[in-house]
Amino acid sequence: MTADSAIDEPQVVETIGQRAGRGLRWSLLGTFITKMGSFAMGLALAHILAPADFGVYAIAIAATAVLMHINDVGLIAATVQWRGKLEDMAPTAASLAMALATLIYGLFWLAAPAFAAAAGNREATGVVRLLALIIVIDGITAVRSGALMRNFQQGRLVTANAVGLVANAAVAIGLALHGTGPASFAWGAVTGAAVTGVMVFKFGEVPFRYGLDRAIARRLLSFGIPLAASLGVEAFVTNVQFTIIGHLTGPVLVGFYLLAFNVSSWAQNTLGQAIRYVSVAGFSRLSEDNDAALSDGVQRSLPLLVIVVAPIIALTSALARPLIGFLYGDRWEPAAPVLTILVALTLVRMVTGLCVDALMGAGATRATLWLNLGWAAVLFPSLWVATQHDGIRGAAIAQVGVGFVVAIPLAAIALHRSNVKLGPVATALIRPILAAVLAGVATAAVVRYVGSIEFFQLAIGGIVGVAVYVPAAIPRAQLLEWIQLIRRRRQPAAALD
Template sequence: MTGSEPEGARVPDASGRPTPAAPSTARQTAWNYLVFALSKSSTLLMTIVVARILSPTEFGIFALAILVVNLFDYVKDLGVASALVQNRRDWRDLAPTGLTLSVLFGLFASGLLAATAGVAARALGEPELTELIRVLAVGLAISALSTIPAAWLRRSMNFSARLMPEFAGAVAKTGLTIGLAAAGFGVWSLAYGQLAASVIMTILYWRVARIRPGFAFNGPVCRELVRFGLPVTAVTLLAYAIYNVDYLAVGERLGATELGLYSMAYRIPELLVLSLCVVISEVLFSALSGLQDDRDVLTRHYLQALTVVAALTIPIGIGLAVAAQPAVGTLYGSAYAESAPILSVLAIYATVYSASFHAGDVFKAIGRPGILTAINAGKLAVLVGPIWWAAGHSALAVAVALLSVEALHFLVRMTVLCRLTSTSWLSIAGALCRPAAAAVPMGLVLVGVSHVIDGLADPLELAVMVVVGLCVYVLILRFTAAHLVKSAFETVRARISRSAATPATTKEDL
C-alpha cells in the first residue's frame, strides 16, 4: 500500500479470523459533505449568475449535450473504479492493472463519443451539438485519468484529501463560465467551464493521492476487476437511462426551451438532495465493503446511515416543494417562473428516491451488483411509457410520472433488501418515519406562512420560510428523534470546545 491501512480495516479477533471494525463513516461523510458543499455551492452560484445571462433555450441545448456525454461518462471505466474499492486484494497488486484498464477504456469512450457526435446531433435535431459534444469529449478523456487516485482515496476512506481537487475544479468552472457568459460566449461558456474543471481536478487528484502506480497488466487481477465492474457498468447504464429518459422525452417532444425550464427545476433538488445521497454513498459503499463478511454489522451500519439521510433529505424535499415559487424567483429570476410547479413535484420525487438510494450500496458491498441491474431494468421498462406519454402533455406531467414510478421503485428495492439482509420493514419504517413525523408538520406550517407573507419579495419570502421551517423541524424532531438532535448538538459543542482549546496563531508565531 502507499499509505496506512484505511480506517475500518479488518483486524483479527481472538480466534485469528478477520472481523470488521466499525468504519468512521460519520467523520468521513462529514469531510465528503464539506467537499460537496464547497463545490456545489460554487456550482449553484454559477447557475444563479448565468441564469440571468443565458436563456432557457441555451440551458436546454447544453442539457442535450450533457445527455449524450453522460452516456459515455457513466461507462468510461467499465466499473473499474468501483471494483478497486470493493476488491480486498493488496492495492499494489490492483493499481497497475487498474490504471491500464481505466486509461484504455477512457480513451476509447471519449474517442467514440467524438466520432459519433454528428450522429447524436442529427438524432436530437440540434446541429450545434456536434462541436459542443466534441469539446466535452476532450474533458471526458482527461477525467478518465483521475480514476485511479480517486479510487484510492475512496478505498482508503481519505475523503478529506478530495477537498482541494473538487473545490479548485468547481471554482475554476464557476469563474470561467461566468466570465465567458458575460463576454457573450453563450452556451459555449458552460462547455469550456466544464473542460477547465476536468483538467484541474485530474491534476490535483494525482497530487493529493500521493500514489504513482506504473502501467502493467495482470490477467487474474484484470478478470477480477472486470468481472465485478461489468455488472456495475450495466447498473450504471440502466441508471443513465433512468436518469435521462425524462430529459430525452422533454427535449424530443416539447423542445429545448421546455427542457431548459425542466432541467433548471431539476437542478435544485439534484444539488440539495440527490447530490447529498451521492456524497454519503461514496463513503457508505467504502465502509460497507469492509463489513461485507458480517451481515449483521453491515445491516446496523446501513440503518444508521438511512436514519441520518432521512433526517436531512425529507425536510429539504418538503421545504423545497412548498417554497418552490420564491426559490425559483430568487435563484433564477422571472424568466424561469414556469419552473416552480415542476420543482415542487421533483422535490418530492427526490425525497422518495433518496429513501431507497443507499440500498444499492448494500447490494454492491455484498458483491451482488447484478441485483441492481435487474431492479433498474424493471424500473426502466415501467418508466419509459408513462414518461413518453406525459411528455406529450407538459413538463409538469413528466415530473408527476417520474414521482409515481419512483414510489413503486422504492417498494421493490426495500423488499429485496429485506430478503437479502437482516433488515426488516419495521426497522426501515423506524428510520424514515421519525424524521418524516417532524418534516410533514413543518411543511404544513410553511404552507400557512406562505399565505401570510405572500406579496413579499421572493428573496425575503424564501428567507422567512427557511428560518421558520428550520426552527419548526428541529423543535419537533427533538420529540420524534431526540437522539439525532442530541447527537448533532454534541458534535457541534465538541467542535466548538476543540476550537476554543486550540491557541490562536499570533504574528509572533509566524
C-alpha cells in the same frame, strides 16, 4: 512503509466508523463548498444565457452523464472494494480504465450527431463532443480516485474538486460574457475536470505503472461490468428525461425543466455525493465482517438520511415560486410548478442511492443492475406519455410517481435478498415523513399571508417550516442526546485552544 502499503494496512487506533465519520465530514464540507460554487456559477450563467442555451446543454449532459458512469467499467468502485493489496491490482485497473475511456469517447464522437438529432437539436453536436472529453480525464484518474476514497482521504478530493470548480467558473462565465453560448458550459466543465484530474493524479499516491494481469482483469471486470451497467442505467434513468422532453417540447421548455431539476437536486448533489465518497468503503468494510454488521449499518443510515432530507424537500416544494423568482428572475417562472413536484424525486434518488452503495459494498453489483433496469423499464414509457399529455409538468409527475411506486420497492427487495433486514427502517421513517408533510403545509399557508416580497416569503416560510418540523420529527430525548454529543465533540477542540 510505502504509500501503497499505507493504503491497505488498517489503522489500529481508529474504527471503521471513526475513519468513515472523518471522511464524511470532509466530504460534506467539500461538497457544500463546491456545490455552493456551482450554484453561484449557474446563477450567473442563468442571467447571462437564454433558456434555449440551457436546453442545448441539457442534451449534452444527458449523453455525458451516462458515459461517465460506464467509461471506467466500475473500476473506481472496484478499487474501493478490492480485497487485497492495492499495488497488485493498480497497474491492470489503470490500463483498463484508460483504454476503455478512450475507446468509448471515440465511439461516442462518431455517434454525437445522431444523438443530438434524436434529442431534437442538431446544434448540440459540438457541445456534446466537447463535454464528453471529461470521460477520458475520468478514465486516466479512475484508480487514484478510488485509492483516495478507499483510504477515506476525502480531504484531498475536496481540495482537487474545489480548485477545479474555480477553473470551471472562470472559463464558463468568461466565455458566456463573450457570447460563446451553450459551449461556455462545456469548455468550463472540461477545464475544471482537467485541473481536478491533475491534482487527483498527484494526490493518489499510486505507483505510475501500467500492465495487464489476466487473472486480476477477470476479477475486476466480474465486479465492475455489472456495476458499470447498473450505474449506466441509473445515469440513463436520471438524464434521458432531457432527451425525451427536448424531443417532445423543444429546447426552451427543456431549459425550464433543466433549471427546475438542478434546483431540486441541490440536496442530492450535496449530501448524496458526500455520502457516496465514504459509504461504499464503509459498507464494504462492514460486509467483510458479517451480514448483521451490514444490516445494522443500513438500519442506522437510512432513517438518519430521511430525517435530514425530508424537510429540505417539503420546504423547497412549498417555497418553489418565491425561490425561483428571487434567485433567477421572472423569465424563469415556468420552472416553479415543475420544481414543486420534481423536488420529491430527491428522496427517491437518495434512498435508492444509499441502497445501491450498500449493495456495492457487499459486492452484489448484479442486484444494482436489476434494480435500475426495472426502474428504467417503467419510467421511459411513463415519461413519454406524461410529457405528451401535460408537458414538463407531466414529466415531473411521471418521474416522482415511478420513483416511489417502482424504484424504492425494488431497492428494498434487493437489500432483502442481500440479508439486510428493513423492518426497523420502515417504522423509523413514518415520523419524519409525516413531520415533513406538516412542515410543508404550514410553510405554504404562511407564504400566502406574508405579502408578495419573495425574500420575506422565503425567510419567514423557512423559519416556520423548520420550527414545525424539528419537534414533530425528532423525539425530545434523541434531540437532547444529539446536542450533548455535539458539545462533547467541541470540548476537545476548546481545550486545545
